[in-house]
Amino acid sequence: MPTISKKGVNMPESPIRKLVPFAEEAEKQGKKVFYLNIGQPDIKTPTVALEAVKNNSLNIIAYSRSEGSESYRMKIAEYYKRNDIHVSHNDIIVTTGGSEALLFAFGSIMDENDEIIIPEPFYANYNGFSTASGVNVIPVISKIEDNFALPPIEEFEKLITPKTKAILICNPGNPTGYLYSKEEIQKLASIVKKHDLFLIADEVYREFVYDGVTHYSILQESGLEDNAIIIDSVSKRYSMCGARIGYLVSKNNEVIKTALKFAQARLSPPTLAQIASEGALETPQSYFDDVKNEYVNRRNTLIEELEKIKGVKVAKPNGAFYCIAELPVKNSDDFARWLLESFDYENNTVMVAPAAGFYSTPSVGLNQIRIAYVLNEDSLRLAVNILAEALKVYKD
Structure with a gap:
């Protein structure tokens, strides 16, 4: 058998x-x-997203570009600019959900048996993505007694080996809801620069922050351009989980060029969902x-x-x-x-x-x-x- x-x-x-x-x-x-x-x-779901699909004039639902349509990526870049994240549309690859963006990131920066450090508890599918990519998760435990704050940076340093390629965080966090402070992001930035690692931030919940605090993106941190990779998605931001549109964002040209090869292998992200997602960017504050x-x-x-x-x-x-x-x-x-x-x-x-x-x-x-x-x-x-x-x- x-x-x-x-x-x-x-x-x-x-x-x-x-x-x-x-x-x-x-x-x-x-x-x-x-x-x-x-x-x-x-x-x-925002009405503008639904109307964009209803009112489109396509006669053929054709492939889009592997990196996503140019008009959509340009509007995504404008969205980031409004959030004090300054990237070009060429720094963005549209993916089939944030899940594919993570798979592209893992495939682009890690080989089999390489290691990625992740504060746990973490989004359960990180285990699945790591298994699918042949990558080993090295956990650093955060505790409910500390409200799941970032563990001491010394705990990260203890775990770094020659096989370590990246640190991955979810900010704000799934499943904890913890929001990393600017100071915590800066500590992580310091360690990834010191050890020449990537810092991947799953920022799909960027809009959902409470109690007067603000979200600080890893791409707002100066000097992290070569190390930072953002994973993003429309799923929760616009209540569009079924659209399956996400994006990988990095100012590291080699990362984008490599991820594009993975994007080309799966042809293109879904065309109608991109139309809906582009429409969603017009959602009022x-x-x-x-x-x-x-x-x-x-x-x-x-x-x-x-x-x-x-x-x-x-x-x-x-x-x-x-x-x-x-x-x-x-x-x-x-x-x-x-x-x-x-x-x-x-x-x-x-x-x-x-x-x-x-x-x-x-x-x-x-x-x-x-x-x-x-x-x-x-x-x-x-x-x-x-x-x-x-x-x-x-x-x-």
């Missing part, structure tokens, strides 16, 4: 999606499931102001309700729309499955993402979950109440 590749065997399951069959079965049994497991906003206010209210409601539950510890996020909560259970994988298979409160239950899948260090985060506060406030209150009732009766 033919065998599956070692890479395929080692490819991790998504902690966000692996419980979907159990949720579907719960719904077939008549239960209402509150989905706190996935970052799919219920915010409406009022849209983002309203969305930010909505997420602040949701975050405050979620944290307030979670803190009422005995034995639950929660980190307060300053960005994105996720938080990590520590539960009084031994194994959140078992608990999350039990919620869907065996529990309901007034015929309702919740789906959460076990946090162990957001770590690469074995046996870390076993009693933690990630919650995406992408539901309205009333639904969040009800969902947390269901969680509280479940914890009263759950037996490890």
